[in-house]
Amino acid sequence: MGVIVVGSVALDSVKTPFGEVTDALGGSATFFSVAASYFTDVAIVAVVGDDFPSEHVDFLRGMGVDTSGLYTEAGKTFRWAGAYGFDLNDRDTIETRLNVFEKFRPRIPESLAKVEYVFLANIDPELQRLVLDQMKSPALAACDTMNFWIERKRKELLETISRVDVMVMNDTECRELAGEPNLIKASRRVLQMGPETVIVKKGEHGALMFKGDSFFSAPAFPCESVYDPTGAGDAFAGGFMGHLAKTGDTSDANIRRAVIYGTVMASFCVEQFSVNGMASLTGGDIEERFRQLKEVSKFET
Amino acid sequence: MGVIVVGSVALDSVKTPFGEVTDALGGSATFFSVAASYFTDVAIVAVVGDDFPSEHVDFLRGMGVDTSGLYTEAGKTFRWAGAYGFDLNDRDTIETRLNVFEKFRPRIPESLAKVEYVFLANIDPELQRLVLDQMKSPALAACDTMNFWIERKRKELLETISRVDVMVMNDTECRELAGEPNLIKASRRVLQMGPETVIVKKGEHGALMFKGDSFFSAPAFPCESVYDPTGAGDAFAGGFMGHLAKTGDTSDANIRRAVIYGTVMASFCVEQFSVNGMASLTGGDIEERFRQLKEVSKFET
Numbered sequence: 001m002g003v004i005v006v007g008s009v010a011l012d013s014v015k016t017p018f019g020e021v022t023d024a025l026g027g028s029a030t031f032f033s034v035a036a037s038y039f040t041d042v043a044i045v046a047v048v049g050d051d052f053p054s055e056h057v058d059f060l061r062g063m064g065v066d067t068s069g070l071y072t073e074a075g076k077t078f079r080w081a082g083a084y085g086f087d088l089n090d091r092d093t094i095e096t097r098l099n100v101f102e103k104f105r106p107r108i109p110e111s112l113a114k115v116e117y118v119f120l121a122n123i124d125p126e127l128q129r130l131v132l133d134q135m136k137s138p139a140l141a142a143c144d145t146m147n148f149w150i151e152r153k154r155k156e157l158l159e160t161i162s163r164v165d166v167m168v169m170n171d172t173e174c175r176e177l178a179g180e181p182n183l184i185k186a187s188r189r190v191l192q193m194g195p196e197t198v199i200v201k202k203g204e205h206g207a208l209m210f211k212g213d214s215f216f217s218a219p220a221f222p223c224e225s226v227y228d229p230t231g232a233g234d235a236f237a238g239g240f241m242g243h244l245a246k247t248g249d250t251s252d253a254n255i256r257r258a259v260i261y262g263t264v265m266a267s268f269c270v271e272q273f274s275v276n277g278m279a280s281l282t283g284g285d286i287e288e289r290f291r292q293l294k295e296v297s298k299f300e301t
Numbered sequence: 302m303g304v305i306v307v308g309s310v311a312l313d314s315v316k317t318p319f320g321e322v323t324d325a326l327g328g329s330a331t332f333f334s335v336a337a338s339y340f341t342d343v344a345i346v347a348v349v350g351d352d353f354p355s356e357h358v359d360f361l362r363g364m365g366v367d368t369s370g371l372y373t374e375a376g377k378t379f380r381w382a383g384a385y386g387f388d389l390n391d392r393d394t395i396e397t398r399l400n401v402f403e404k405f406r407p408r409i410p411e412s413l414a415k416v417e418y419v420f421l422a423n424i425d426p427e428l429q430r431l432v433l434d435q436m437k438s439p440a441l442a443a444c445d446t447m448n449f450w451i452e453r454k455r456k457e458l459l460e461t462i463s464r465v466d467v468m469v470m471n472d473t474e475c476r477e478l479a480g481e482p483n484l485i486k487a488s489r490r491v492l493q494m495g496p497e498t499v500i501v502k503k504g505e506h507g508a509l510m511f512k513g514d515s516f517f518s519a520p521a522f523p524c525e526s527v528y529d530p531t532g533a534g535d536a537f538a539g540g541f542m543g544h545l546a547k548t549g550d551t552s553d554a555n556i557r558r559a560v561i562y563g564t565v566m567a568s569f570c571v572e573q574f575s576v577n578g579m580a581s582l583t584g585g586d587i588e589e590r591f592r593q594l595k596e597v598s599k600f601e602t
Binding site: 087088182184188204205216217218220222225226253256260290291296297300 | 482516
């Protein structure tokens with residue numbers, strides 16, 4: 001089994017009401033792979049500059065992440081700087097410097113082309129498609145996106161979406177992609193674009209899953225200490241895909257479980273800066289939050 | 302058992318992307334009582350003007366609502382006019398004419414003073430307290446509020462809150478009342494203000510319940526056709542209190558069930574204008590949505 005993720009590896013400078021970090025390890029592929037590493041073999045395909053600290057590569061390898069697809073190019077690593085306001089729901093991007101990421105053309109190493117679970121993190125939909133073209137026998141491919149691509153590369157995005165099994169996005173993106181304010185209707189419209197399953201991430205309000213006629217509403221984990229929401233969506237995707245790849249089971253019941261594991265990983269992610277909240281968990285920590293989410297959503301007739 | 306509600310009975314003019322109504326039956330006590338009528342005996346205490354159509358009173362009586370506390374004063378009935386935008390989440394109040402409601406001083410008829418379940422809909426917290434003073438032996442009192450009272454009558458509101466068992470409000474109000482953006486922390490702060498239970502309504506994102514160490518996250522019903530959100534919060538409260546009054550059971554498990562019944566009644570409410578969506582339900586309709594919500598939130602370890 002195992003899962004491969006194609007996305008960004010970045011150095012993030014983040015300011016929240018609780019503190020700030022400079023050039024901390026970030027990027028969609030990073031958050032995804034660290035979360036997924038608790039469930040299954042995970043390989044990363046991304047690019048960094050020659051300024052990228054080797055300790056970060058060591059950290060990823062230490063988490064068991066296969067970095068054979070992490071390319072180093074001459075130049076600087078992708079840098080993102082952002083700040084969150086008082087309630088952590090609004091994020092201001094202060095600066096985005098794509099640097100070496102600007103010319104990123106994902107090449108899947110031969111040794112990874114047969115990985116069966118594929119996650120296309122939020123990158124240009126043309127590059128997402130390029131990844132799909134290189135995979136030999138994907139059992140399940142999922143993709144994320146953002147408003148930028150919905151607005152600027154809609155046609156290419158629709159083409160990518162038509163080729164994946166699972167679409168993962170946040171509620172605002174879902175409404176925008178579908179051109180429909182009702183989130184239930186919007187999600188069903190995205191289903192009609194091709195994917196068998198649509199996952200809508202709603203941050204502090206949990207997540208929704210649509211698969212055929214099945215609809216699942218997952219609670220958020222009741223986090224009292226949210227320090228930095230950066231990467232939560234990718235950590236969610238990492239837990240979700242990691243569990244699916246580990247079990248090789250895409251039944252409705254197991255996809256629901258995967259959504260809960262995604263929720264658990266996102267909850268750890270937001271409790272500290274960068275990937276620190278996910279750096280040293282045990283299987284028991286993860287199972288305990290799974291159990292708590294069961295308790296949180298339980299009611300009897 | 303039975304439940305009594307003190308609040309507004311109004312004539313609403315509402316415009317949504319799907320249509321509009323003029324002088325339709327509305328008001329917090331109306332939505333609450335119609336929802337609660339499916340569960341238990343319900344009595345309303347409110348005031349209307351001498352222009353209030355008798356057909357509306359007949360309708361409430363037809364639903365089994367005790368209108369002995371619905372007073373008619375010389376003058377016009379409370380009128381509210383509002384409009385909802387494309388996504389139904391933002392509401393503009395076009396006009397509020399309190400009319401006879403401005404001088405409303407709730408008097409509880411002697412015959413109703415012993416009703417054990419009391420709901421104080423969103424009115425001046427001083428009036429809410431005045432109602433509590435008149436109740437002989439409340440088993441459970443709950444209250445709602447709004448930003449207007451949080452900002453203008455905070456001291457009086459805190460006094461009322463300290464005297465009720467259940468505080469019901471929406472997420473924005475909860476954050477504002479507690480002065481805390483994290484909704485989990487904010488809700489726990491409201492618990493410290495006195496009530497044993499805090500319910501946070503989140504519209505399309507469901508509802509949260511806090512009671513001691515117990516925390517429950519309820520899904521929203523997946524409504525695809527939301528026509529008019531007006532009254533949803535009061536319909537929720539009606540289903541919630543109606544179920545509690547019917548069963549006389551305030552255990553954690555039963556309060557969770559009550560939250561689900563609240564969710565069900567709100568889902569019927571928003572599907573049509575005014576109280577039309579709740580006017581002719583059967584017990585089976587309600588149980589079917591309860592069952593669907595169980596399906597929607599189900600996952601196994």
